[in-house]
Amino acid sequence: MSYVYEGLTTVAVIAHYQGLAPIELTTLECPVRLSDAGAGRVRIELQQYLQGSKAANLLRMVLPDGTWCRGQ
Template sequence: MCFYEGLATVTVLARYQAREPAELTSLECPVRLIHVGSGRVRVELQHYLQGPKEANALRVMLPHGTMVQGLLIDGSNQPTGGWLLIDVEQYDLVLEQPGTLNGWQWQ
């Protein structure tokens, strides 16, 4: 079920223990957010989303102030668009051990 479609501020993060956090923010990024059950959200993109190498988390800030953030589980980030699946966190993102993406890597 789509619960938001429009422009948002999207931040791609690389957060790991014993490393300095890295992030890259895209303003006014067209997205579509779809609730896919069990605390997971699919973020659909209309174009390639820039991010730091080894990104493992995503934060989406909607214009009315709601924030959706979580660890990246799966996705496809292509020049013509794509999608990212995140496990939604209700609080601050935790630092993760490297290699927690189940084989999926930020491209």
């Protein structure tokens, strides 16, 4: 399978709820694979377990070129 991106990126695991301050834990240089999932979507394959809040409901990823994506 060809990937849109394969390599290291910055990934943030975030618990964000209305009326509460967000809880965010960022992992630098996390190995990932991104593949096209159609209609402006990507499939994210993480190569390691990410630490973060058990109530996390948001993932944000920033690629080395500054491109970013997020999902709930």
